[in-house]
Amino acid sequence: MAVHAFSSFTFSYLNRARVMAKSLRRQHPDWVLWAVMTDKAPPGFDLDLDAEDFDRLITAEELFGAETDAWLFGHDIVEASTAVKGKALQRILAEPGAERVIYFDPDIAVFNSMDPVIDLLDRHSIILTPHQLDPENARDKIAIRDTEVVSLLHGVYNLGFIAVNQSAEAHRFAAWWADRLHDWCHDRKAEGIFVDQKWCDLIPSFFEGVMVLRDPGYNVASWNLSKRKMSYDDDGRCLINGHLLRFFHFTKLGPTGDAMTRRYAKDNIEVYELWWWYRQQVAEMTDPAIPKGWWHYGMFDNGVQIPKYVRELYRTQDSLRDKFVTPFKAGDNSFHEWLKL
């Protein structure tokens, strides 16, 4: 069974992606791992794929061709990194021999075998993990706001993970997702749009063979810690509510993640230990040649950062897109000059 897994990231998240790939490789040495990179390397850094746990690399340029620059200009880093996922999924599904395709966010680490998901894909076309499996207590308004309301705003399912097979239905989903992400992968929560993720609320309505994975050992993260307790058994296996921990999503590494952990993990010290481990792993995988926060598409070619409002302006104004077909360029008659930044 040839399983392909992919992750979408930029160079500033390469450290996390390396941790994810290493953890996945340990569990599934035979899987083919793809890095989908929406970025260009900073000066002084060369990505040597032979030295990485990834087998294949695909860039936004390879996926989107001539329209890449203009299209990416209208997206911030989160929007861009997620907008490529649909097309990447189509590309990998088209890879000869790929029978199952799984997406993992780069800030995930896999701790035990994902074979049950592969088995489930015998009977289901698309597998999703919801942010939460259990409702909060009615009296805990803060928790409801932090979890259920956030899911209503950002999407019921967490698209840090999705698994598909080679069924017609999976292909139909991938095509639909790629279409939507081309034009609508933005953070516009007031309009009910949140990048790639909120679109997937529609998957169970639109497609057959969808499974919502209710095992608490998958996609454990700060948004569901209030209902998931981590422990170890006598054989040292990591458990979540008694189920094997399959993967943990280390979202928001830093003070925000710490605050959520403290608020919802409470005395579950095992969770804090997990975060400690993750920090050390990310630190080990961090290459000093990559500047913190680096993103090639985050600036004009003169190094000036591109404000979000400029991106929004560009993507909503046909006239600007028609006039400035190479928006990243600075200099005479450029979009940068027109903006008078």
Added chain:
Amino acid sequence: MNSLFYTIGFRRSGKPRRWLKAVLFRPDSTVRPVFHRIVHRKNGSIRQSFSGWVRIAAEPENQRADDDALRPGEIYLLNLKPLEQTVERWRKTKALPALLDHPALERALLARTPAAHRGLILSVSHDHYRKNLGGVQLCVQREEVMAPAHGYDYLQIHPWQPLPRLAHAAEDPDVVVCLVLNGKDIGVCRMSTLTQVATDLAGKHKQALRLVIHQMLGHSPEQLADLARVACGAQCILWLHDFFSICPSPTLQRNGLAFCNAPAVTSNACGLCVSGRERLSHIPRMQDFFQRVAADVISPSEHTAQLWQSRSGLTGRTMHIVPHVQLQTKPRSTPVVIRPKDAPIRVGHLGSLDPHKGWNTYASLMHDLDRVPNLEFVVLCAKRPNQGEDYWQSVKVTSDDQSAMTDAVESQSLDVVLNWPTWPETFSYTTYEALAGSAYVITNAWSGNVAAGVRALQRGAVLNDPAELLALFRSEQLHNLVARRRADHASMEIHAVHSDFTYHILKEV
């Protein structure tokens, strides 16, 4: 920290008083510059006195503090470093002293008084047992003092460079060791030099050498095996003071916080533990040692022997159970002053303030019971904790003052001692010291020999979890326990009988 400052700066619960918060924090809860100077040590770690309530995020620019007390485990993890970073922090910066060469060492060892016909114990442990306090050090001290009576001189060998793991050959293939002969420092040499001299002592000079391993931290097991093979008939006596033969974490603590029960090195627990990476090489090195050397293993308790045999995958030639201390009760021959019924209940913590010794649980209990009247928290240890305790007494147990802790327990009239380790103690001197001082011991069900000792003497309580502990302290149960203890104290006295340690089995093996 000055205890007066602590008293006026902190509430009994461990939280800062309002004035101290105003000095250290801005209204938006970000820290003032003075915060770092007061709260942090030079190496960046948090001073223990502040650890009960301060939260420091990983990045300095995000440092905040609020009213929520940090959990002790969180504080521990904030200060926890990867093992190799700890190794680097431990690296000595001073130059190696002049090393004893073969002739000099041979002369020193042959010049033992009163006569060189006595046997020689080669005692291996991890530090200078006469300069550092602890259970293993105390055992080595007592063993050294007893050596002449059993016909031996005593050469203790500890690494010049202390390490929180075995020595790696890549760092130095020939470990430098410090030598202490009959309690006196005689110098420093390489293990290869010691092995050559020991070979000559055993061969040329026909002396009886016995290798006794108390602790291998910082040592090369390969070089110890060489020493055993060439000088001691490929035999040794190996003590199970802890479980270092199973894992670089001697107390089998996952990330220093929870007992792990030594799972497979490929398990999640090992993979996520600060000791896990080192354990990958630690296990085969220990297996190799046990294959090359016939070890007569001594365990200070039945529980430890069983756990080691079931989890280590190692086999010694023989296994012996030799408790360090046994307690005998007998009716009092002279009356003692009994504390009045309404006298405050004195709750003690003895010894180390490390998490695995139960300090975090004691500190939490102290803070949780802040407003409960008639409870006094008394800490007997070398260094004042300043975390809200009512009384502190400096106590150091040495071979010259073996009963120092027991005497302090008695003089402080401790009713109960909380001994809540996070690992199954192989022996626990503090438990026996508490019991010998007539205190009862409250412990948990996974404390190994602590629970075994309490159950055997029926002097205390063995509880199942921290919730039960808190419930005990908030109920009449505690008063009943203390009443029983005070009645026992009035009628019975307890004597500690110390073992002969290694000498107990030396003639047999």
